[in-house]
Amino acid sequence: xxxxxxxxxxxxxxxxxxxxxxxxxxxxxxxxxxxxxxxxxxxxxxxxxxxxxxxxxxxxxxxxxxxxxxxxxxxxxxxxxxxxxxxxxxxxxxxxxxxxxxxxxxxxxxxxxxxxxxxxxxxxxxxxxxxxxxxxxxxxxxxxxxxxxxxxxxxxxxxxxxxxxxxxxxxxxxxxxxxxxxxxxxxxxxxxxxxxxxxxxxxxxxxxxxxxxxxxxxxxxxxxxxxxx
Numbered sequence: 001x002x003x004x005x006x007x008x009x010x011x012x013x014x015x016x017x018x019x020x021x022x023x024x025x026x027x028x029x030x031x032x033x034x035x036x037x038x039x040x041x042x043x044x045x046x047x048x049x050x051x052x053x054x055x056x057x058x059x060x061x062x063x064x065x066x067x068x069x070x071x072x073x074x075x076x077x078x079x080x081x082x083x084x085x086x087x088x089x090x091x092x093x094x095x096x097x098x099x100x101x102x103x104x105x106x107x108x109x110x111x112x113x114x115x116x117x118x119x120x121x122x123x124x125x126x127x128x129x130x131x132x133x134x135x136x137x138x139x140x141x142x143x144x145x146x147x148x149x150x151x152x153x154x155x156x157x158x159x160x161x162x163x164x165x166x167x168x169x170x171x172x173x174x175x176x177x178x179x180x181x182x183x184x185x186x187x188x189x190x191x192x193x194x195x196x197x198x199x200x201x202x203x204x205x206x207x208x209x210x211x212x213x214x215x216x217x218x219x220x221x222x223x224x225x226x227x228x229x
Contacts, residue, residue, distance in 0.1 A: 010203065010204045011180040011181075011182060011201050011202070011203060011204070012201065012202065012203075012204050012207050013180070013199060013200070013201050014199075014200055014202075014207060014210075014211065014222055014223060015175075015197060015198070015199055015200075015222070015223050015224075016047070016197065016198040016200065016216075016220040016221070016222055017190065017195060017196075017197050017198075017220055017221045017222075017224050018043050018195055018196045018197075018198070018219055018220045019190065019192075019194075019195040019221075020192065020194030020195050022195075022219045022220065023039050023042060023043065023194070023195065023196065023219075025219065026042040026043070026046060026107075026219055027039075027042055029107060029108070030042065030107055030108040030111045030112075032108070033108035033109070033111070033112055034108060034111045034112050034115060037111050037115065039157065039194075039196055040155050040157055040187060040196070041111050041114045041115060041118075042107075042111055043187065043196045043198065044069065044071070044114065044153055044155075044187065045107060045110035045111045045114055046107055046110075046215065046216060046219060047185065047198055047200065047216070048067070048069045048097070048099075048110060048151060049105065049107055049110050049215075050210055050213040050215065050216040051067075051149075051151060051183070051200075051202070051206075051210060052064060052065065052067045052099060052149065053104075053209075053213060054202070054206045054207070054209035054210035054213060055067075055149055055206055055209075057209040058203075058205045058206045058208070058209045063101075063102055064099075064101060064102050064103065064104060065101060065147075065148070065149045066098065066099060066100060066101040066145065066147060066148045066149070067098065067099045067148055067149040067150070067151065068096045068097065068098045068099075068144050068145070068148045068149075068150050068151070069096060069097045069150075069151045069152075069153055070094050070095070070096040070144075070150065070151065070152050070153065071094065071095055071096065071097070071114075071117075071118070071153050071154075071155070072092050072093070072094060072153070072154040072155070073092065073093050073094070073095060073118070073121065073122070074091060074092065075091040075092060075093045075125060075134065075138075076091050078093070078121075078122045078125045078126060079125050079126065079128070079134055080126045080127070080128075092138075093121065093125065093134075093137070093138045093141065094138065094141045094142055095117045095118055095120070095121035095141055096117065096141065096144065097110070097113045097114050097117050098113075098144075098145075098148065107215075121137070121141065124137050125137060149183070150183060151183040151184075151185065152181070152183060152184050152185070153184075153185050153186075153187070154185075154186050154187070155186075155187040156176070156186060156187065156188045156189075157187055157188065157189050157196060158189070159189075161174045161188070161189070162174060162189065162191050162193070172191070172226070172227075173191065173226040174188060174191075175188070175197075175199065176188065176199055180201055181201055182201065182202070182203060183201070183202060184200070184201045185198055185199060185200040185201070186198070186199045198220075
């Protein structure tokens with residue numbers, strides 16, 4: 001099965017803001033298992049972990065489903081030789097992190113698996129001998145277990161969106177314009193540059209559980225005023 005975003009309930013968006021010190025704390029929590037994790041790795045992992053727990057609490061069975069978090073990756077720097085950053089077109093690949101059924105995983109495990117999956121996909125693309133092999137790798141990575149709960153993630157971090165100036169000054173706040181899609185999320189830098197905003201869409205009954213996750217709430221604020229971002 002390919003990546004699916006079908007929903008059986010109403011969908012709602014939330015904005016999570018992880019400031020720089022909280023992300024540093026997250027990194028410290030997993031430092032014994034993962035040396036020097038990135039901001040995106042730790043934030044995506046804690047959100048994914050909270051998401052699968054919320055799905056279990058919102059279900060009638062209460063059991064943990066197997067899940068997969070897909071991540072879009074810019075292929076320009078992951079092929080050999082690397083392509084110019086100015087190269088036009090959708091040069092995007094997908095790698096994913098899967099979790100087992102009926103087995104609760106730790107945050108450290110999630111971050112470690114994120115790094116392993118990203119490195120494996122990146123190395124495969126770098127070692128590909130031609131464009132056809134790269135395309136084959138990208139297409140094969142879109143195939144997932146149809147029974148998994150799938151989350152789709154894209155990171156816009158480090159794109160310097162707050163440096164944009166179209167003649168009336170730099171923006172106070174930047175946010176994506178996204179249609180409602182089940183389990184979709186987008187990561188963006190905060191205005192200060194060291195934090196991350198996560199825009200996430202979940203089924204309403206799952207979001208109700210997600211917003212109560214104590215571990216998640218210890219690291220982020222939900223829908224704070226943009227004036228304070």
